[in-house]
Structure formats: structure tokens, C-alpha cells
Amino acid sequence: MRNRIAAANWKMNLTLDQACALAGTLVETLKSIDLGGKQVILATPYLYLSTVADIIKSNKNIFVAAQDCSEHLSGAYTGEVSATMLYSAGITHVIIGHSERRTYHQEKDEALKTKVENALTNNLKVIFCCGEQLSHREQMKHFNLIEGQLWHGLFHLDETQIINCAIAYEPVWAIGTGVTASPAQAAEMHSFIRKLLIEKYGESTANEISILYGGSCNEKNAAELFSNTDIDGGLIGGASLKADSFIKIIQSL
């Protein structure tokens, strides 16, 4: 059975005090909510990871993720943080291939492939992001684009590795814009991704892999999106910065 996941991507937001307050409120509120096997993941800035990990440690359904890791494992790479370092600090998850990293840091498939390998070698679970620009969709190239991103960045993994990954489909045109993919558009792409997983890894492995939707997902549209069989939860930006909204999203899982 694949996990149902609400993952918060805080991006470069919140001061340390605000981050602690938000994590504290989530832990406190989720005490009285039975999450069952559902998972909540908080992707915080590197600087806050250990502090937030400490705040959430009483709830075994909440995890902390880094928003990226280096493609190198150690050495003279000023400003970088490696998968080895994350694991050594008790971090369990990492986001790799977010469109903002691909766009603003020119991260290419080859580097992402190495990051994924480094993360898995260091026992981290990976949330691998893919997503098309609006122009790809307008030209009907979005399926090819997503297929290419998955084949080049993720599908080099074998079955024992891929089950430690979740995929986040985040159409770039929906991120931070208030324009959500319609449930039909999201469902169509998620089932396409599931089909690719089945073709590459077989049905039973493919059914173990969570596929999350991201892009202006909020407390109003989450339930409808998550009701689709191939949408196993969300990767949430803006709406994860407000405890009330994020808790409603978690309850929609």
C-alpha cells in the first residue's frame, strides 16, 4: 500500500521563530487527529531542519525533509549541503528536482540523477519533482516532457530503490500562481505517470509509489484533487505556511 502524504515545502519563507511556532502548532493540533498511516512531511530551509526535527519528534507520522541536496558527497563546495550530512543530522527525506531549482539554478537531469543516487545511498527518502511549463502544455508536449524528466532523472533506479521515492507532479504554470491544474488535468497526468511506472517497474512496485500533486493546492481544492485514485497527496507551498490551511489539507488526505 502506498502512503498518503501531505508534504509542506516552506521554500525560503519564515524566520526561525515563525518556523518553530508553525511546527509547534502542527504537532499540537495533530495530537488529536488520527493520521492512521498518513504522513506529513515538512521541507524546511536547511538552517531549521534539526530544530524542526526536534519539535516534531513526538509524532511518528511527521517527518522533516530538506528542499535539496548537493550532487557531491563532501569537499570544497562552499554553501552546499550533502546527502551524507543530512543523514548524519537525522533528516529522513529530501526533495530533488523542484522546478525552482531547475529554473533558477539550472539543475539538469544528469545532476538530478546523481542527487537521487546520493540521497538513496545515504538512506534518505526522495520526493522527485517533475512538471511542465505552460508552453509545453500549449504545444501538447507535456506528456513527453514529463516522461523525459522521469526517464533521465529517476528511472535509472532499480525496484528496490524506486520504492524509496515519491513523485511530485508540479505543473510550473500552477506553482504560486493561484491557478491549479483542474482535477481532470491532474488526474490525467498522474495516471500517465502511473502507467510509466507500471511499464518500467511492473504493477505491484508501481502501486507502492506515491504520486503527489503540487501547484496552488490549498484547503479548498485539496479534497477533490486527492479523491482521484492516482493522486496520493500533495506537495504544498503557500498554503503550508498557514497552520489552519495546512491542517485542512492534511485532513483531506
Ligand code: 13P
Ligand atoms: P504553491 O503551493 O505555492 O503553488 O507551491 C507549490 C510548490 O512549488 C511546492 O513545491
